[in-house]
Amino acid sequence: MPAVSISIDGPTASGKTTLATRLAEELGLAFLDTGVTYRSLAYALDHVPIERLRTDLGSLLVHQPEIHRRHGKKGICQNHAILFRGEDITQEIWHASLDANLKSIAQDQACRREILRLHQNIVEKYDGIVAVGRDVAVTLLPHASLHVYLTASETMRRERRRAQYRTHKDRSTSVGPATERDLQNRDAIRAMPNALEVDSTYSPASAVFAAALHGLRRHSS
Numbered sequence: 693m694p695a696v697s698i699s700i701d702g703p704t705a706s707g708k709t710t711l712a713t714r715l716a717e718e719l720g721l722a723f724l725d726t727g728v729t730y731r732s733l734a735y736a737l738d739h740v741p742i743e744r745l746r747t748d749l750g751s752l753l754v755h756q757p758e759i760h761r762r763h764g765k766k767g768i769c770q771n772h773a774i775l776f777r778g779e780d781i782t783q784e785i786w787h788a789s790l791d792a793n794l795k796s797i798a799q800d801q802a803c804r805r806e807i808l809r810l811h812q813n814i815v816e817k818y819d820g821i822v823a824v825g826r827d828v829a830v831t832l833l834p835h836a837s838l839h840v841y842l843t844a845s846e847t848m849r850r851e852r853r854r855a856q857y858r859t860h861k862d863r864s865t866s867v868g869p870a871t872e873r874d875l876q877n878r879d880a881i882r883a884m885p886n887a888l889e890v891d892s893t894y895s896p897a898s899a900v901f902a903a904a905l906h907g908l909r910r911h912s913s
C-alpha cells in the first residue's frame with residue numbers, strides 16, 4: 693500500500709478527473725483514471741471477442757498512468773498513454789460510438805475482475821497514487837488515506853460535459869442520472885471512517901480541491 697493514496701468516486705462529469713489531477717500535481721502523486729481502462733476495453737471489443745479480453749487483458753493492454761511530480765511551483769506531468777496490441781489508442785477511446793461497448797464491459801464481472809488485477813499491478817508500482825472511478829474505494833484502494841465521493845446535480849453535470857466537448861464533436865456527451873452502481877458505491881463510501889462527500893454543483897473546482905486537502909489532513913493526523 694502506497695504512503696498516500698486517495699480514491700475518488702462519483703457519477704459522470706462530477707469533476708473527479710479535475711480534482712484528482714490537481715491533488716496529484718500538488719502532492720506529487722501518480723494519477724490513475726480507471727475509467728480510461730474501461731474505455732480502452734470498449735475500443736478493444738470492436739477488434740477482439742470479449743472472451744479474449746477476459747483472459748488475455750494483461751498482454752493486450754498497457755495502461756501507463758500519468759505521473760505528477762511537484763517541481764517548484766510547476767508540476768511536471770507525463771500524460772497517460774494507452775496501448776492496445778502496441779498501438780496508441782489514447783485519443784480513440786473517447787469516441788461516442790463506443791458507448792454501447794462501454795456498457796457491455798462495465799456489466800461483465802469477469803472483465804471487471806481482470807481490470808481490477810491490472811489496476812492492482814499499477815498501484816503496486818507507485819509510492820503514492822490518486823485513483824479515480826466507480827468502485828475504486830471498495831475494490832482497489834480500500835485502505836486509502838482518503839475516500840472522496842463527488843456529486844453534482846444531473847443538470848450541472850450535463851452542462852459541464854457539453855461545454856467540455858463543444859469542440860470535440862465525436863465525443864460522447866451522454867450524462868444520465870446517478871446509476872444503481874453509483875448509489876451503492878456512494879453508500880459504501882459513506883460508511884467508511886475516512887470518507888468525504890462533496891457536492892460540487894455550486895462549488896468551483898478550487899473549493900472542491902481545498903475541501904479534499906482539508907479532509908486528507910484531518911484523516912491523516
Ligand SMILES: Nc1ncnc2c1ncn2[C@@H]1O[C@H](COP(=O)(O)OP(=O)(O)OP(=O)(O)O)[C@@H](O)[C@H]1O
Nearest residue numbers: 703704705706707708709710852856892895896897
Ligand atoms: N467544481 C467544478 N465547477 C465547475 N466545473 C467543473 C468543476 N469540476 C469540474 N468541472 C468541469 O466539468 C467538466 C467535467 O469534469 P471532469 O472531467 O473532471 O469530470 P469526471 O467526473 O472526471 O468525468 P468522467 O466521469 O467522464 O470521467 C470539465 O470540463 C471540468 O473542467
Ligand SMILES: Nc1ccn([C@H]2C[C@H](O)[C@@H](COP(=O)(O)O)O2)c(=O)n1
Nearest residue numbers: 704726727728730794798825826827
Ligand atoms: N472503476 C470503474 C471505472 C469506470 N467504469 C465505467 C463507468 C463508465 O460507463 C465508464 C467510463 O468511466 P468514466 O470515464 O465516465 O469515469 O466505465 C466502471 O464501471 N468502473
